[in-house]
Amino acid sequence: MGLRYGTGTETLSDLTFSLREGGFYFLTGPSGAGKTSLLKLLYLAQRPSRGLIKLFGEDIVTMSRKRLPGFRRRIGVVFQDFRLVRHLSVFDNVALPLRVAGVEDRDLMTPVTEMLNWVGLGHRSTARPATLSGGEQQRVAIARAVIARPELLVADEPTGNVDPEMAARLLHLFDALNKLGTTVVVATHDIHLIARIARSEMLRLDKGQISDPTGALRHPPRKLR
Amino acid sequence: MKTNRRTFGAADRGLLPEGRLTGPMPWVLAIMMFLTVLAAAAGLGLGNAASKLDGEIGNRITVQIVEANPDFREAQARIAVTELRKLAGVTSVRRLGDEEMKELLEPWLGEGGLDGDLPVPVMIDAELTPAAYGRLDVIRAAVREVAPSARVDDNAQWLAPLAGLIDALELLAGGLVLLMVGATTATVVLAARAALDTHRGVIEVLHLMGATDVQVARLFQRRIALDALFGGAVGLAAASLVLLAIGNRVGALGSELLGSAGLPLVSWLILIALPIGGVVLATLVARMTILRALGKLL
Numbered sequence: 001m002g003l004r005y006g007t008g009t010e011t012l013s014d015l016t017f018s019l020r021e022g023g024f025y026f027l028t029g030p031s032g033a034g035k036t037s038l039l040k041l042l043y044l045a046q047r048p049s050r051g052l053i054k055l056f057g058e059d060i061v062t063m064s065r066k067r068l069p070g071f072r073r074r075i076g077v078v079f080q081d082f083r084l085v086r087h088l089s090v091f092d093n094v095a096l097p098l099r100v101a102g103v104e105d106r107d108l109m110t111p112v113t114e115m116l117n118w119v120g121l122g123h124r125s126t127a128r129p130a131t132l133s134g135g136e137q138q139r140v141a142i143a144r145a146v147i148a149r150p151e152l153l154v155a156d157e158p159t160g161n162v163d164p165e166m167a168a169r170l171l172h173l174f175d176a177l178n179k180l181g182t183t184v185v186v187a188t189h190d191i192h193l194i195a196r197i198a199r200s201e202m203l204r205l206d207k208g209q210i211s212d213p214t215g216a217l218r219h220p221p222r223k224l225r
Numbered sequence: 226m227k228t229n230r231r232t233f234g235a236a237d238r239g240l241l242p243e244g245r246l247t248g249p250m251p252w253v254l255a256i257m258m259f260l261t262v263l264a265a266a267a268g269l270g271l272g273n274a275a276s277k278l279d280g281e282i283g284n285r286i287t288v289q290i291v292e293a294n295p296d297f298r299e300a301q302a303r304i305a306v307t308e309l310r311k312l313a314g315v316t317s318v319r320r321l322g323d324e325e326m327k328e329l330l331e332p333w334l335g336e337g338g339l340d341g342d343l344p345v346p347v348m349i350d351a352e353l354t355p356a357a358y359g360r361l362d363v364i365r366a367a368v369r370e371v372a373p374s375a376r377v378d379d380n381a382q383w384l385a386p387l388a389g390l391i392d393a394l395e396l397l398a399g400g401l402v403l404l405m406v407g408a409t410t411a412t413v414v415l416a417a418r419a420a421l422d423t424h425r426g427v428i429e430v431l432h433l434m435g436a437t438d439v440q441v442a443r444l445f446q447r448r449i450a451l452d453a454l455f456g457g458a459v460g461l462a463a464a465s466l467v468l469l470a471i472g473n474r475v476g477a478l479g480s481e482l483l484g485s486a487g488l489p490l491v492s493w494l495i496l497i498a499l500p501i502g503g504v505v506l507a508t509l510v511a512r513m514t515i516l517r518a519l520g521k522l523l
Contacts, residue, residue: 045433047523065523073435083430085240100434 001051001061003037003208010049011037012208019185020201024178026194027187029205035187036080036156038205042185043077043154044068056151073101076150076182078158082141084129090116090140091125097148115143118173120166134161142170146177153177155186159193171196240431240444241424250416251452251459257412258460258503261405262496266468268398269492275391282380284358288349292374295344301372302347308371309349312364314357321348346376406506413449413507417514420445428519438519446511453507457500464496 003012012034019025027035040046041053044060053060056074063071076097084093094115095108116122119139129137138161145153153174159167167190175197178184186193194200203210288305292298302320309318321329326345334343357364365377381388421428428441472487488496 043433045429045523065520068523069432069435069437071435072433075435077433083426085427085430088240096431097434100431100436100440 001041001048001053003034003041003046004049010208012041012048012205015051015208015210017203017210019183021183022178022181023183024175024197024200025183025185025203026197026200027185027203027205028189028191028194033205034208035205037208039077039154039156039185039187042152043075044072073097073148074151076145076148076153078138078141078145078153078155080156080160082129082137084137084140084144086129089126089128090121090132093129093140094143094147096144101148111147115147119143119170135163135166138162139166139170142173146173146182149177149180150182153182153184155184157188158186159188159190164192167193168196240427241420241448248416248452250412250449251455253412254409254453254456254503254507255459255463256456257405257409258457258500259464260460261402261409261503262461262464262499263467264398264401264405265499266464266488266492266496268395268402269495270488271391271395271398273487273489273492275388275395278384278388278391282384284353284355285380286351286353286361286364287378287380288351288368288372289376289378290347290349290372290374291376292346293344298344298347298374301374302349305368305372305375306349308368309351309364312357312367314354314360315351315364316354317352319350321350409503409506410510413453413510414514416452417445417449417511418518420448421515421518429522432519432522438516441519442512442515445515446508449511450504450508453504454500457503461497461500 001012001015002010004010015038027038029035037046041048042055044055047053047061051061055071058071060068060071085096088096091112095112098108098111099105113122113125116125119142121136121139121143124132124136129140132140138158142155142158145155155174158174159170162170171193174184174186178197188194194202288309290298290302290305292301306318306320309315326348329348330345353361353364361377361379368375368377431441468488475487
């Protein structure tokens with residue numbers, strides 16, 4: 001498939017790849033390679049200009065708008081800019097996907113509190129995002145992305161603002177989710193992060209194209225493992 | 226876990242950040258409702274006056290026996306009354322007495338101006354059924370046959386210009402109400418679009434989490450409905466105070482015609498229903514505007 005914004009050149013061109021259900025993928029490549037654009041296609045914020053994308057076994061390119069929300073609820077997203085709702089508390093931000101899915105308020109406390117404790121923010125549940133550090137905001141964004149146990153987790157530079165210890169912890173969370181069956185796609189520049197998940201596969205983008213169509217780069221070099 | 230897919234639960238109240246009454250929307254709606262209630266009250270009051278006027282003069286005729294000779298005049302008056310009572314469709318016949326005639330003519334002739342030498346016509350007031358009123362020429366001919374000096378006047382014809390004016394003002398008031406409804410609709414559309422722009426970031430996040438258009442629209446329509454409810458209540462209260470004050474002034478004038486434009490209970494109930502209609506209108510318009518705008522997003 002290909003993706004073009006407006007009348008410019010294609011941001012993503014002739015991409016052909018498949019993600020294995022339950023796989024753990026790192027998406028790498030230089031800035032401007034099209035990683036975020038590819039993630040947007042994966043979390044259904046964008047449709048490709050041409051080609052075919054099948055998600056959860058269905059063609060999402062021609063799928064009607066009405067069916068998209070149901071698919072989006074199966075996807076967790078960690079945005080590069082977090083996109084936390086400024087006027088909501090940490091608790092309410094994390095609870096949002098459950099509320100969107102229609103979970104009653106009385107059933108929110110336990111899962112949200114557990115998730116906040118897991119990312120080390122249990123004591124900040126009533127805080128507003130503006131009062132949090134960049135790393136804390138990122139952890140809230142991650143907690144929000146995984147709270148509803150998505151089938152596909154898409155994360156855009158999820159550890160860019162946290163210290164190495166927290167990065168390892170968050171990656172462990174992704175790993176745990178992946179072991180429960182969630183397919184994980186993480187866009188990152190952090191080569192050390194890639195090395196931490198031994199079973200991970202790598203997609204490398206360069207100038208809007210998968211730079212090695214042979215698939216050799218899908219697997220990180222042994223020395224990085 | 227129990228689920229309710231139509232709303233965000235308690236989060237409905239917090240997902241859109243701006244506090245109520247901080248923006249101009251409720252106050253603009255209050256002004257709209259104030260003007261709408263006044264225009265509607267004018268229309269209802271005029272309608273009330275028109276129907277009272279119609280009830281008082283509609284289907285009524287006045288027969289005047291204009292005869293200089295008092296004996297002939299009296300004889301023709303009696304025979305005209307008898308003839309009128311015999312005619313089909315004439316429901317009541319009443320000859321005006323001397324005292325009533327004196328009162329009627331006093332403004333023109335002055336006190337004591339009505340002496341026995343002045344040939345004053347005899348006046349006979351008759352009420353007809355609508356069917357009989359429709360064939361006034363037949364009645365007129367029947368009366369003229371037995372009383373050649375009789376002049377049959379259709380009361381409605383004298384007040385036709387006034388009735389026409391009242392009808393025109395009533396139409397104008399109705400037109401104003403429709404214009405206000407249009408203006409309110411446009412205001413809600415603009416407010417909904419502005420709110421969408423203001424909260425675009427939140428909406429995008431909600432959409433990407435799988436919120437449906439209906440879920441997002443409910444957030445806005447609930448908020449706009451509350452604004453409309455506040456605006457409607459304030460507008461109705463202010464308009465009611467103005468109407469009561471005008472009612473008091475009119476009462477003090479003692480004018481029968483103006484007094485007939487008063488509002489009965491049913492009219493007040495209609496005025497009270499206007500803000501409720503406003504809330505329903507604002508909610509529906511907001512919902513349609515937002516669903517239409519969201520439909521353009523992926």
